[in-house]
Amino acid sequence: MSRLSDHNVLLAREIISRYPRKKSALIPLLHLSQEQNGYVTHDAMKHLAELLDITPAEVIGTATFYEMFKFEPVGKYVINVCQTMSCALLGSDALMHHAEQKLGIKAGSTTDDGMFTLEPAECQAACTEAPTLQVNYRHRYRVTTDDFDRMIDDLRAGKLDDEIPPHGTLGRNRQHIPADRFVGAPDPDDVHEGPAWIPVSVGDN
Amino acid sequence: MTTAITREYTPGFYEGDRPKIVTSRFEYEDSHTLERYLATGGYEGLKAALDKGPEAMAGEVKASTLLGRGGAGFPAGVKWGFTPQGVWPRYLVVNGDESEPGTYKDRLLMERDPHQLIEGSLIASYAAGLSQCFLYVRGEMPLAHERIAQALDDAYAAGYVGKNILGTDFSVDIVLHWGAGAYVVGEETALIESLEGERGMPRLKPPYFPAAVGLYQQPTIVNNVETLANLPFIAANGSAAYTAIGTETSPGTRMIAISGHVKRPGVYEIINGSTTFRDLIYGDEFCQGIRDDNELKAFVPGGGSAPWFLPDQLDVPFEAKEASAAGSMLGSGAVMVMDSTTDIPEAALTLTRFYAHESCGKCVPCREGGTWLMRILERICSGHGTDADLAQILEVGQSICPGDMPHAPSQRLGLGGVPFPYKMTTICFVGPSAYAPVHSALTLFPEEFEARVVPAPKRVSIPLAVAGS
Numbered sequence: 001m002s003r004l005s006d007h008n009v010l011l012a013r014e015i016i017s018r019y020p021r022k023k024s025a026l027i028p029l030l031h032l033s034q035e036q037n038g039y040v041t042h043d044a045m046k047h048l049a050e051l052l053d054i055t056p057a058e059v060i061g062t063a064t065f066y067e068m069f070k071f072e073p074v075g076k077y078v079i080n081v082c083q084t085m086s087c088a089l090l091g092s093d094a095l096m097h098h099a100e101q102k103l104g105i106k107a108g109s110t111t112d113d114g115m116f117t118l119e120p121a122e123c124q125a126a127c128t129e130a131p132t133l134q135v136n137y138r139h140r141y142r143v144t145t146d147d148f149d150r151m152i153d154d155l156r157a158g159k160l161d162d163e164i165p166p167h168g169t170l171g172r173n174r175q176h177i178p179a180d181r182f183v184g185a186p187d188p189d190d191v192h193e194g195p196a197w198i199p200v201s202v203g204d205n
Numbered sequence: 206m207t208t209a210i211t212r213e214y215t216p217g218f219y220e221g222d223r224p225k226i227v228t229s230r231f232e233y234e235d236s237h238t239l240e241r242y243l244a245t246g247g248y249e250g251l252k253a254a255l256d257k258g259p260e261a262m263a264g265e266v267k268a269s270t271l272l273g274r275g276g277a278g279f280p281a282g283v284k285w286g287f288t289p290q291g292v293w294p295r296y297l298v299v300n301g302d303e304s305e306p307g308t309y310k311d312r313l314l315m316e317r318d319p320h321q322l323i324e325g326s327l328i329a330s331y332a333a334g335l336s337q338c339f340l341y342v343r344g345e346m347p348l349a350h351e352r353i354a355q356a357l358d359d360a361y362a363a364g365y366v367g368k369n370i371l372g373t374d375f376s377v378d379i380v381l382h383w384g385a386g387a388y389v390v391g392e393e394t395a396l397i398e399s400l401e402g403e404r405g406m407p408r409l410k411p412p413y414f415p416a417a418v419g420l421y422q423q424p425t426i427v428n429n430v431e432t433l434a435n436l437p438f439i440a441a442n443g444s445a446a447y448t449a450i451g452t453e454t455s456p457g458t459r460m461i462a463i464s465g466h467v468k469r470p471g472v473y474e475i476i477n478g479s480t481t482f483r484d485l486i487y488g489d490e491f492c493q494g495i496r497d498d499n500e501l502k503a504f505v506p507g508g509g510s511a512p513w514f515l516p517d518q519l520d521v522p523f524e525a526k527e528a529s530a531a532g533s534m535l536g537s538g539a540v541m542v543m544d545s546t547t548d549i550p551e552a553a554l555t556l557t558r559f560y561a562h563e564s565c566g567k568c569v570p571c572r573e574g575g576t577w578l579m580r581i582l583e584r585i586c587s588g589h590g591t592d593a594d595l596a597q598i599l600e601v602g603q604s605i606c607p608g609d610m611p612h613a614p615s616q617r618l619g620l621g622g623v624p625f626p627y628k629m630t631t632i633c634f635v636g637p638s639a640y641a642p643v644h645s646a647l648t649l650f651p652e653e654f655e656a657r658v659v660p661a662p663k664r665v666s667i668p669l670a671v672a673g674s
Contacts, residue, residue: 021401023402024382024401026402030385066384085505090466123306125309125311125345170344171347172347175354175380181366181367195294197376
């Protein structure tokens with residue numbers, strides 16, 4: 001059951017319709033399939049290939065380039081500890097070491113109960129708040145070892161469920177373009193004229 | 206003195222008594238809502254642009270000399286003018302894939318004021334005749350996704366985006382697009398590849414200059430988030446109001462993130478062109494000095510890719526030409542500060558590891574060279590390096606950046622500088638970025654490397670006669 005659900009197929013079609021060429025929707029759809037299953041399954045990739053009129057090889061070719069896509073099950077919470085410059089200057093090594101001790105796993109692996117995957121990560125665009133980490137890509141700033149322990153306990157106890165959805169869900173809301181306001185995304189090969197608001201005589205300066 | 210009134214809901218940001226162009230709403234907790242946006246002059250710039258007409262609006266942006274804020278610092282108005290005549294459709298791609306080490310500004314602009322970015326995108330589309338806009342947001346920024354998705358829904362419903370905007374014949378869709386974790390996609394041609402559903406590998410220029418041959422091989426304008434966030438101000442107040450701030454060659458303001466060993470790391474909107482690194486690191490309204498009152502050892506002036514500066518360069522202002530002359534670049538507005546306790550080879554390794562990891566693998570000098578540099582540095586840092594490794598670093602570097610590599614002058618070493626930029630054998634800047642930090646570290650702090658290495662063992666060859674006789 002890891003093809004897209006009927007509900008998600010409808011969503012997928014809505015997303016595809018926004019792009020002049022279908023394949024552009026591939027990365028958003030990979031996210032959608034990861035949201036459904038927690039990781040990107042082989043069946044889902046075949047299904048995406050059908051939806052986009054491309055080959056499964058093209059899907060996996062693109063998918064494997066991007067670090068956010070996982071191809072085997074990961075924890076409900078993926079914890080990314082930033083290891084890049086500003087965080088490294090302010091103790092990210094020690095934080096990572098502590099995280100490994102607390103969770104009892106090495107970076108790059110998942111706890112036996114399937115709750116946590118620990119990963120080293122790169123710059124998270126919160127450099128002034130070092131050291132930082134992300135839980136399912138939600139930021140945590142200036143993390144001390146005590147903060148880390150408390151966060152793990154809270155996650156286990158479900159206290160952060162409102163704030164942090166399970167792995168795979170990026171945004172909890174998504175863009176919806178109302179049909180009556182949508183301009184449309186024609187294939188560029190079918191467009192030969194400039195936009196209406198550009199005067200023909202002066203539009204090309 | 207500045208206050209930190211907005212820290213609760215804008216982590217890292219500090220206000221100041223300085224002109225505000227892109228952070229004017231950060232003081233409001235609900236700055237991301239349409240209601241607040243409209244109550245604080247929102248979409249007035251769009252209306253002004255619609256009154257002016259596309260040509261006049263494009264002229265206004267050109268007159269403002271607004272420089273791109275993504276790293277290269279190219280004038281936005283000039284970039285728009287590179288689209289070939291009579292080729293339609295044209296697209297706008299908003300580069301929200303902020304991931305340069307040290308850079309923390311576009312995420313704030315997207316999370317805290319998404320409507321400003323939307324309005325900027327609309328103004329750009331209107332002025333340059335772009336019929337669809339894709340807002341590419343880095344995957345690891347779900348809050349930005351949520352806020353922008355909500356803002357777009359509200360803006361569509363209120364008639365600011367979509368068909369016949371505000372009752373005119375101007376119609377444009379803005380599509381929120383999700384990235385998925387790849388630093389190199391911040392490069393504009395890689396961004397376009399990614400937006401076409403491909404692996405995010407940069408395209409060769411020429412022929413793939415996006416303005417001529419971009420998304421779906423059509424003319425495409427790729428602009429950074431902060432660049433576009435400046436447009437509502439320019440449209441509403443005119444280019445003269447914009448150029449009145451900052452200097453002639455670097456007008457307006459800039460978002461700068463200063464991190465590392467300073468007392469008050471933060472994101473600041475500074476006056477462009479005249480603010481110096483000394484102001485930023487030691488100024489009361491900025492970082493207030495080095496932590497524990499330590500000595501400053503070195504700093505990265507413009508994101509992880511930039512060659513490093515020394516205390517000698519503290520009085521260099523935030524002006525592109527002056528930074529180049531001093532041997533580095535301003536890049537994406539990220540300053541990372543290292544105090545006297547910093548282990549320089551380790552710091553260089555951290556950055557080189559990042560770029561080696563993020564190489565897309567298309568160009569050999571970057572794919573192989575970055576990894577070589579990382580391994581050599583790892584060897585040195587773990588105490589197994591030899592003096593031959595130091596020569597090897599420079600040799601590998603020559604295959605990525607042939608010729609003189611830019612670096613800052615050092616009074617302490619009696620060393621003259623080499624001005625920016627470098628030559629490169631790769632398509633994009635990831636390769637040179639793997640080399641720049643280790644080159645700076647080795648050139649400016651040679652003693653720290655020499656102390657870590659032992660003499661290379663002499664190669665001994667066994668004479669053939671011994672074996673044969």
